[in-house]
Amino acid sequence: MIETREVNFAYRRGEPVINDIDCKIENGEFVALLGHNGSGKTTLSRLFMALMHPRSGEVYVDGENIAKKEPADLADRVGYVFQNPDLQILADTVWDEVAYGPRNKKLSEEKVREQVEEALAATGLTDFADVYPRILSFGQKRRLGVAVALALKPRILILDEITNGQDSLEKEQMMNYLRAINEEQGITIVLITHDMNIARLYARRVIVLHNGNLVFDDVPEELFNGTKDLTEWGLQQPTMAALAANFELTAVNAADFCAQLTLKAGDK
Amino acid sequence: MSNYAVEFKNFHYAYNGGEVVLKDINVSVKEGSFTVLLGPSGAGKTTMCKAMAGIIPYYYGGRYAGSVEVLGEDTKGRRVSDIAMRLGLMLEDYESQLVSLTAGEEVSFSLLNHGFPPDEVEERMKKALEDVGLPGRENYQLDELSGGQRQRLLLASVLAVHPRVLVLDEPVSAMDPEGSVSLYKLLYKIHQKYNMTVIVVEHNLDYVLPYVTDMIVLQDGSVVASGSFEEAASIAYEDRELRRILPALWQVKLNLEKRDGIHLGMWRKTSDAISELKEKYGRAEL
Numbered sequence: 001m002i003e004t005r006e007v008n009f010a011y012r013r014g015e016p017v018i019n020d021i022d023c024k025i026e027n028g029e030f031v032a033l034l035g036h037n038g039s040g041k042t043t044l045s046r047l048f049m050a051l052m053h054p055r056s057g058e059v060y061v062d063g064e065n066i067a068k069k070e071p072a073d074l075a076d077r078v079g080y081v082f083q084n085p086d087l088q089i090l091a092d093t094v095w096d097e098v099a100y101g102p103r104n105k106k107l108s109e110e111k112v113r114e115q116v117e118e119a120l121a122a123t124g125l126t127d128f129a130d131v132y133p134r135i136l137s138f139g140q141k142r143r144l145g146v147a148v149a150l151a152l153k154p155r156i157l158i159l160d161e162i163t164n165g166q167d168s169l170e171k172e173q174m175m176n177y178l179r180a181i182n183e184e185q186g187i188t189i190v191l192i193t194h195d196m197n198i199a200r201l202y203a204r205r206v207i208v209l210h211n212g213n214l215v216f217d218d219v220p221e222e223l224f225n226g227t228k229d230l231t232e233w234g235l236q237q238p239t240m241a242a243l244a245a246n247f248e249l250t251a252v253n254a255a256d257f258c259a260q261l262t263l264k265a266g267d268k
Numbered sequence: 269m270s271n272y273a274v275e276f277k278n279f280h281y282a283y284n285g286g287e288v289v290l291k292d293i294n295v296s297v298k299e300g301s302f303t304v305l306l307g308p309s310g311a312g313k314t315t316m317c318k319a320m321a322g323i324i325p326y327y328y329g330g331r332y333a334g335s336v337e338v339l340g341e342d343t344k345g346r347r348v349s350d351i352a353m354r355l356g357l358m359l360e361d362y363e364s365q366l367v368s369l370t371a372g373e374e375v376s377f378s379l380l381n382h383g384f385p386p387d388e389v390e391e392r393m394k395k396a397l398e399d400v401g402l403p404g405r406e407n408y409q410l411d412e413l414s415g416g417q418r419q420r421l422l423l424a425s426v427l428a429v430h431p432r433v434l435v436l437d438e439p440v441s442a443m444d445p446e447g448s449v450s451l452y453k454l455l456y457k458i459h460q461k462y463n464m465t466v467i468v469v470e471h472n473l474d475y476v477l478p479y480v481t482d483m484i485v486l487q488d489g490s491v492v493a494s495g496s497f498e499e500a501a502s503i504a505y506e507d508r509e510l511r512r513i514l515p516a517l518w519q520v521k522l523n524l525e526k527r528d529g530i531h532l533g534m535w536r537k538t539s540d541a542i543s544e545l546k547e548k549y550g551r552a553e554l
């Protein structure tokens with residue numbers, strides 16, 4: 001569980017980027033954090049795991065105030081996957097990269113192997129265990145970032161823009177996998193994204209930030225049903241949501257949508 | 269004189285010590301077109317962009333066969349900076365292409381590098397900043413610009429030399445939806461104003477749909493469809509993997525056309541689809 005109480009933040013000499021944010025993310029939730037570039041999404045998510053501390057207000061993880069904590073203290077509870085996968089890569093093989101965290105925790109070699117194998121399998125990287133991580137494709141590096149975080153068995157996973165630069169097949173694979181660990185293992189997912197369609201299809205709750213303020217917090221259907229002017233927040237209604245809403249249909253993808261339409265009599 | 273902005277002839281390429289990533293590419297991009305380069309990750313799109321700019325094979329080495337022509341001239345043996353006068357390239361990690369302290373210096377740097385006389389540099393720099401919506405910002409420090417503005421700044425440095433072809437590799441991958449829409453609007457304006465050929469790699473085709481004229485579809489290093497956007501999309505739709513990377517609107521259009529044997533319009537916006545569908549379709553009886 002993550003909770004913020006009247007949290008404020010500003011970078012040195014800068015304008016405030018987070019204004020009085022109160023929010024609570026319960027265990028097992030799947031939350032998308034949306035907002036325009038510079039809205040404060042990444043900053044807020046970094047406060048969640050003590051990568052930075054608020055200027056005022058408090059952040060709680062599992063009921064514990066983390067004001068005095070460092071990221072390492074929270075690493076086995078909160079996993080964080082950064083925007084740029086290259087920044088996180090240190091080891092010479094995929095296996096060692098994923099094993100780095102568990103080994104650091106001084107787990108037995110057997111336990112390390114078990115957790116690494118599980119994380120690799122879950123991210124579809126088992127066959128790449130011996131590969132030099134830097135030669136992986138961009139999408140594979142993203143998955144490696146997730147595997148590294150997962151190997152520590154966190155209860156909460158924060159992912160910053162991990163679907164950028166991936167094609168729709170890779171995105172779907174990654175998102176289905178996140179959905180599975182959320183549903184099957186109850187891992188809380190906080191996903192920062194610019195991809196409206198992903199927020200619509202996978203998140204069960206959407207939080208929107210606008211200039212550092214929390215301006216929306218509800219289910220995705222409420223955000224994307226066409227009644228709100230999303231452009232003001234730098235967002236957009238996903239195409240399929242717009243089509244479905246216009247025909248009062250429930251379709252989530254093109255094939256479903258077509259199945260729910262029939263030609264009018266005169267056009268047959 | 270060729271009417272092609274870029275033409276690949278029997279082009280093959282492999283990175284040093286690597287497998288062949290482009291196989292027998294025979295494809296051309298029409299001058300004045302707004303062409304999108306589409307394909308699953310790893311299909312060879314970025315490699316193709318680099319080959320157009322001549323940095324493949326010039327900087328990357330590797331093995332290659334065949335040729336790439338830019339505006340009718342073979343890139344082989346040409347200096348990369350000569351090619352850049354006619355074909356501007358903007359890569360995905362655009363931040364790594366920025367080298368200066370202020371916006372004005374950034375644009376001027378590229379012009380001076382190309383050997384433009386100093387008095388002309390100033391004028392072109394100001395004009396380019398204006399063209400990308402950053403008028404009068406020449407004295408701004410780079411860190412005073414937002415990510416989106418830095419991206420437009422890089423576009424200004426590419427545009428300042430007045431290339432006739434502009435190649436962009438995923439220009440909006442880190443931008444929010446509003447920023448992405450406005451960057452493409454800007455690109456279209458520049459494309460129209462200077463009759464500049466635009467070639468763009470973009471995963472989210474919704475952004476380019478309002479403007480695209482032609483499309484090249486790559487899969488596993490080969491061109492599997494090319495031509496007008498409409499033709500290439502119908503071919504790609506026949507492949508299960510490629511179908512899913514087409515814009516959602518066109519997945520609907522091609523699905524219905526095939527199923528119901530009708531012809532629907534050239535949908536560029538969601539509203540085009542909604543009005544035509546409302547006219548022709550009702551809800552299924554469940």
